[in-house]
Amino acid sequence: MKIKKAVIPVAGLGTRFLPASKAIPKEMLTIVDRPTIQYIVEEIVASGIEEIILVTSEGKSAIENHFDYNFELETILKNKNKHELCEEVCNISNLIDIVSVRQKKPLGLGHAILTTRNVVGDNPFVVLLGDDLVQSDVPCCQQMLDLFDEFQQPVVAIQQVADNQTHQYGIIEGEKIRDRVYEVKRMVEKPAPGTVDSNLAIIGRYILMPEIFDLLANTTPGHGGEIQLTDALQALSKRRPMYAYEFEGTRFDAGDKIGYLKAIIAFALRHPVLADEFRKHLKEVAAGI
């Protein structure tokens, strides 16, 4: 079964990024030369997905505009003979079909996913959280789709985190079945320190089955009074096998100020045009510290 749709929830307020995110969606903050969300969309496109569903809220229209045509800008660029730039701007709108649904109340990640029910329909789909950037040779989403091809069961991406950070994540307990792959036994959203026997943290990549929607509809508010995707996944893991996958690559929490700075450096060092000069500059900076 080929997965064709990806959901990106972008309705969150971005409080960790205030004041920068007061009037600009945090997903539109720039990493080197494009907004954070464009990296996520490019990862999805590179993984062969055909349609993206954005879950938005008030104040997020800049994201939709970024992936739409801008005839005025394109005409001005053409008239100024800036053809390369014009093509680059056009290419963003040609990347993939994008539809949006509105999350009318901020009731949590699980609720955001539930709002896509009618648009996703009756097929497995992927979810990518807009804050989590992964730099990797094979796109993280593609790595997960490869595992799904084999198991035909839900998959969550995980990474090991320090014991004193487990309370910031959804944590899985599982049985390792081979290199990088665990069968999930239990999942807990942001467990209190010392209450779980694992440091395997869910990062923002999921492959879900449509039956998650019924489970989400019946999920009561959990951590932080919100409807948590992790709680619905825990219920799903009781019904069918579920796998956790330690992806290959480096993940950045671009919704957090220090994670964002680290992401800028990592992506700048891989930029086809800017990398050499930037590396030289970083060495000069490091020598002066």
Ligand code: G1P
């Ligand atoms: C969400 C999920 C959490 C996951 C995290 C990864 O939390 O609820 O399970 O570990 O994303 O970034 P949030 O960071 O939105 O609070």
